[in-house]
Amino acid sequence: MENTRPKTLLLVEDETIIAMAEARILEKHGYQVVITSSGEQAIEMVAANPAIDLILMDIDLGRGIDGTQAAQKILQQRDLPIIFLTAHTEQAMVEKVRKITRYGYVLKDSGNFVLLSSIEMAFELFEAHQQIKQSEARIRMKLNAILAPDGDLETLELEDIVDMQAIQALMNDFYALTRIGVAILDIHGKVLVATGWQDICTQFHRVHPETRKHCLESDTELSEGVAPGTFKIYRCKNNMWDMVTPIMVGGKHLGNLFLGQFLFEHEVPDEALFRSQAQRYGFDEEEYLFALRRVPRWSRETINTVMTFYTGFANLVSALSHANLKLARMLAERESLLALLRESEANLSALIENTDHCIWSVDLHYCLIIGNSWFRKGMQTVLGYEPAKGEYLLPKAIPQSTREEWQEYYDRVLHGEAFSVETATRFSGEPCQFEYRLHPIRNSTGMISGVTVSGHDITERKRAEKQIQQLLTEKELLLREVHHRIKNNMSMLISLLDLHTVTLHNQDAKTELHDASNRMRSMVEIYDKLYRSHDYTTINLKHYLTDLLYEITRTYPQMHKVIVEHDIVDLMIDQKYAFPIGIIINELITNALKYAFPERRSGTISICVHQMSDQSVKLVVADNGVGIPADIDLTRTQSFGLHLISLLVEQYDGQIQLDHENGTQFTITFPEILSARKHQT
Template identity: 30%
Template structure:
């Protein structure tokens, strides 16, 4: 609290109107017969009502019995914070119960209920006679005072203390608010005004609480409602009095809920707590409802009090936390996919290397128009498709840097639809409407392929049960007017790629959210909700835009806009075997995969190079150390047992600093061209090794060292 920081001592009577509190307690005593007192931490009695004659006329008067009372007070104060409330039977034979009154973090006063007897234990008359004789009391008057002492059942005491716990909580909040208010007005001449505001705040606190407070009788008629009842009905509180929810025209579900809950409290004399949602004039709201009995002196239920708290915001926050948890799980899932993708890429590229390499070597050995040559060409096509598949996996897991080059979308659409045709059932017809004159766009072919495959797969899901038509359209358009331009694209020439289906379609609210991360309409476990989000990100990163139009029962159409290349560009023609760059230098190859070593050796020897190969890094170091001047270039794998490629490069350059080194890898998160350069390598090459690329890179590195 601020007062503690300022070194000030707080007095309860300075921040609460004890006179009004006294009047309130007097009225409560008249209504309930419950004796109560409030004593500050210095022992001063601030409020007292209904104190028993046996206490005020006897026990608190005689020094010996007063010492017992003080001992009881001390025990209670020392145990105040061990339970919700503390009760103690003093040596004078009477029961006291107390609750601490905490303002902020300071204990300022204590509320006492007592003295009384429990109904299940009869007073020991002989004990009190002996006590009267021992301390010189008038026995007759003393026993008459004893007979006037109140008796409560233990259930009543629990209910009384439950009420006082709420009352003390309310009183503490009031006192604390009064304190904060008083701190804001420190000028002494404004003290009276501040106190009046505090009194007014106290008087209106219950009426202005945001919680709805309602009192029902046995027939579920409203005996009292707080003004906050306007949350559920647009009518003043006084119109509720004497009427049931049904007579007020409130929703049937609410009427049944109140009737059932009130009946349960009257039947069991126990509290009921439930959550129930209401459609109110301001919209749907969620409430926590606490129905609790108001007992009479015999323990029967007189009325049912209700506290209804608006928990709409809390439930919304709980839903948001649950969604965040789901997103966290999805993120962890993606991280796992990323880790798995890296492992797959490394192993799969190592497998593809000898497949592609030996297929290329075999193609060189056969005539161009033979059946064998055609078969080898199909092997190379399939292997290259597998290579691109790995690139797609790495792109999805964000471990691959996109390469944008001039690209005609026609080839991408036809290749992707050909792959879709092989996987989709015959009930799905694929149509093409492609304008062959569309100019190229600057794009990453792998990512565009991923976009088309994703949209095609989504279309299949929409037509899986009924079949239908999947259409791909491609045309070039000019966007000029603001009404024609989707998103925030600039006016200009664009290639529009349209993917449409005749599936079940979407409602507008779903169509608005399909590009949101983690949003999916598929069953649990059958979709991550990331596909269209990734598609949206790819198109946006290409400087384009994607729109969707859909109607339930009529299908869905996606339009993708990518700007055409307006400046001059050049396309590097593919190299032919006759253009292979050759040489006669001496090359050391190191790779723990025997197949890859043999394949690379054959390729390099066909290029005219003299090759020495090893499948062990230590053996390669030993060979190099024996003849360091006999080699012009080293080509090494990165991931090898006992000594990795970067370690090998440093070892060899320690022997001969000018030896050029090329590091190859199937995949490595830590390795790229910049990192390879830091490791001492002169070039970085990804597997699978393609013959043309190997020829060009080897020649380039050797020529740069001349």
């Protein structure tokens, strides 16, 4: 029963949303889809799942091996059609993929029709390749059956291989010239060729049942055991001399060549023996003896010369007949392969005719090889007619600037370059923008033999891109204005807090307002950096913290004996982490300035920010002051600042460690706060 299960596709795509969308489209068209996001997992899945029929392989797979490496390892363990999905159009990438597999190379923006058609084409090509492999195996088996010493010729007969009619005509002429006859029989004793047979054989020995049995025994049994390329002389049971040489085909004994019914020169036949044979089998004695006397007599030299010739002739007949059979079978297989090729070409033609791209190719002389309907319509618009196959595609009817432009494109590709270009055209009748992808065509020897071009209208896309750019520019201006206004408003609030602090007499109230003002300064620094930056999503941590430390220490002029040192690595972090880091640094530095050095002692505060090997970021704030109480619990402290630090570290999945030796040291680690651009590959 024919297997009708749906085809199973392995989709290797590291972008989850893209993978889900493509899987839904494929499942809608009757395929079963298995998804994985890495090349390593794809290799394991192919090894474990024999039901996978085809692989859709993204080339860029993020971390780990890429799609081309995964494909090479998969093909080492299984023969599967692999279609590469990529946005790459570089010649180096195309050549790299061509060396791995030729089932498909689909650009990601080609559309669902091209993807689905490429899958169908890959299955058809794979099936054709499998049929070709099977056909090649059959050809090898047949040729091996004819030529190889261990070939299986059990189903082949000598008359299936040798043109016996041609041999018979040739031997007739040879007998007329030499009067030396010959017979070719298969291993079952069937006479295939016969010339110059003697009357004693045809009228007597092969007529009587018992003597005919002797003849058959001579043809099949007594002639056995003769080595290829040699001959044997023996006396048959009818008391006549026979000689035999085997006909070997592919090491298989399929027949014999005989020279028989003769007597040696100077040999005197025993007529009494033959007279008794006549009486035993009921032959007419006089006629039988008369036939005996007409049997030819040859010298041993003549016999050896003739049989040497016949031995070589037998070998030649076998070799020539086998060559003809080989040629006939190869031609039959060739026709079968040509039929598959024609079918494949028809499918390819259907594919390029039904795409919404303009596709054509030219040879080394810029003459048309093939063009689809979009191309023909476009040329009808440009030239006023549809160019025929082999027609020159840079005629003077095309404006000179356009001719020179396209000749340059063709020449670049003919020198081995593959590239994309955007240019204005009138293919659709109206001025529009087209994107063209040009690739070299290579023949079986790898030499460039032409150029293939695929183009599509991008006019609407260009308009959309222009509109998007305008919107982005407006958004950028709006964001800059928002950041500027927020910064100014927060600066105004800081100024109001500072003015209000001057009017207060309660020292605790002054301290709280001062701390609040410093916290707001940490935020103002962020908005100032965002306002001055071209990227509103990231902050340079070193620049931000350096400016923030300056603003904090500036508000404590009385602490001039305290030295603030910093060692901050140059990192870009996501702006959403800048706020909590700024607040944490502000709280720790402010606390150190207020409480670590009572009575205006001298001392040192150090701030270190480093990136760790696991991409986490470590902040260390230490001072050599009097330290804080050893029994303090950061999660239950009454200090608003320390409690705020604990909450912020917990909110962003960080870890905090407090060390009381030689002053106070806070070590805070945040995982994965670097800018996403740091992880792009």
